[in-house]
Amino acid sequence: MKSIQLSLATLVLVCSCFVIARAQSLDEIVQKSVAAMGGAENLRKIKTITNIGSAEAGNGVVSDFKLTAVHMKAMRIEFTYGSMTGYQIVTQTGGWSFMPFEGQTKAEPLTGDALKEGQSSLDCQGNLVDYKEKETEVVYLGKDEVEGTTCHKLKLTKKTGGVETVYLDAKTFLAVRTITKITIDGKETEDVWNYGEYITLPEGIVEPKSMYRGNGGLKMTFTKFEVNKTVDESIFVPTN
Secondary structure, eight states: OHHHHHHHHHHHHHHHHHHHHHHHHHHHHHHHHHHHTTOHHHHHTOOEEEEEEEEEOTTSOEEEEEEEEETTTEEEEEEEETTEEEEEEEESSOEEEEOGGGTOOSOEEOOHHHHHHHHTTOOSSOTTTTTTTTTOEEEEEEEEEETTEEEEEEEEEOTTSOEEEEEEETTTOOEEEEEEEEEETTEEEEEEEEEOOEEEOTTSOEEESEEEETTTOOEEEEEEEEESOOOOGGGGSOOO
16 A cells, blocks of 8 residues: 555656646746847837838738837737728727728728737737736647747737737747637638748847738738837827
């Protein structure tokens, strides 16, 4: 009986050590990823972001875009093609979309899943920064390959309910791909984004120079990054 009890005690101890090792492994991966993006201290300083560049659709149509965001408060992204400019606005309390390219003549409210998903993207500092305080659950899913790159695979479940899978390059700990579960017309699907070369901004923050949608053919190339520039918050109110 004593030997059986000892075996059980040993098994419990081994299992406990395994759980602790996994937790330490996850914490280490998160810490290395945050460090690779510029470090928690620099990332926490982000209050506003303005990104400017071009977007190329799968059909070859190219438009200019400008993304302006205030951390955890509001975001506006504009697309300009020819003489037409469309936009999408998301705030903590509402959202609107105006796409004249699609025949819209005035801004229409975002509702339901579209609004909820937009609001879950208002974090300018990065989902892994202080994720526990944000009540985001992060689970390590092991390693996987993304186009020949070995990656650590993390599943993030946000307080809002949004679910995102992040693939971190096992060498650089920078994101190679993200897959977000979204709902379109009542059907759940996956929004896949792949990230290109990264650059370091003067503020010490690391950002991708380009990103492309793996399941939609949209490629976005960034030509200008501005951090903590003063933002006129009237842009977060629909104008038509």
